Amino acid sequence: MRLNESLLAFYLNHSDLQSRDFSIVFNQLNVLLSSLYLRIDSSPSFIFSDQLALSLREALFTSLADISPAVIPNLARRTKPVQNTWEYQNHSMKWNFPADHKILDVGSGGWPFSYATHLADRFPNSTTHRTEALKTDHRPFTVTDIESLDFENGAFDFVFCSHVLEHTSNPGKAMRELMRVAASGYIEVPTKMSDVCLNFTHLLDHHKWHGTVQDNTLVLMEWLDDERIPRGNQLFDALQSQYTNPFQSFFEANRSTFFASLHWKDSFEFIVIDKHGKIIDRSP
CATH class of the missing domain: 1.10.8 (Helicase, Ruva Protein; domain 3)
Known part of the structure; x- marks a missing residue:
């Protein structure tokens, strides 16, 4: 060069x-x-x-x-990339599942949860909701919609739902389904800051909601029409860069600012707010 x-x-x-x-x-x-x-x-x-x-x-x-x-740019080359969501969840987060637990990954996509015993996804073929191809392996795989899961009540001990609810048409219905089929679970959704910084707001038929967690309550808010604009890939490119930079350090130190997560057992509370500022669904 x-x-x-x-x-x-x-x-x-x-x-x-x-x-x-x-x-x-x-x-x-x-x-x-x-x-x-x-x-x-x-x-x-x-x-x-x-x-x-x-x-x-x-x-x-x-x-x-x-x-x-x-x-002044830091021109030092990274020894390894910033952990993506899958790597962080599977390699850095601590999970202690009993050996006999049945664990469902709903919306498993191209990055299925390592600890899952069962996989499920609505889209076996290409879709605007992910960039990578569906990945399946020896584990049972079911084509099913998270808003109407094809499983019996209490079929699983744990349900893993990562970066799925922001894509749904009816997230309240989807969250009730999670609580119906499992005794506990983990949910993760992007925050408003995440989608703005990483330029996901303008993608067609992709993220409909952004979220936050307050105690045991997950709040999902619909994107406003005038918020759905391209914002440039400067920060996304900085995050993916092979050279160290301040944004990478900020992201790694403040991952919870970019992704809202909820560990729940038995049940959890939720509120869904549409783009007109109205609460259109909430847990009882």
Whole structure:
């Protein structure tokens, strides 16, 4: 990769920091790189290495002492990506299920819950509600709608429902079904902040609701029509970047700000609010 191509790649990787200060940083980086070009005779085979990136960052700190350090990109390569939702739930969260527990993952999609004994999803084929293909394995799989689950009352000890309710037409009906078929469970939905920051608001036929949890009550709110706009992928790209940056650190330290979660036993409370601000459903 040529040096100027590398510079552009780093700039795009840190486009979330674009501002007056960032323009100053970028201009100074150009100056430093221009000087470097003279020393290496603009070799077309020159590689923009990680060590060079870090050296340039140190040079920026020295030459731009009056600029906030947070504005200067951290050009250190990550040793591993930020954990996605599935990795965090399956590898970082602690689960202690008895060996004989029957566990249903409803809306299992392309990332089925590792601890589930049974899988279920409404969409065996492609759908606007996920980007990856459905994944099944040796575990029993049922095609069924979460709003009318094809299982007997109390069929499961535990039901896992992650990033599903925000897609439903009637989430109140879906939540009653979760409580009908299982004795306990786990629910996770995106918050408003999550969908705004990660630019999910403009996707057609995707998220209808965003949520929050207050004690044992899950509150789902419908997106307003004027909120369904593209917001840019700067923060999404920053989160996925192979280079460390402040947004990744903020996300990892505040995951609960992006995803509302509820562990429940026997039952839980819920409130559903439509885009007109009216409570259209709630638990008894």
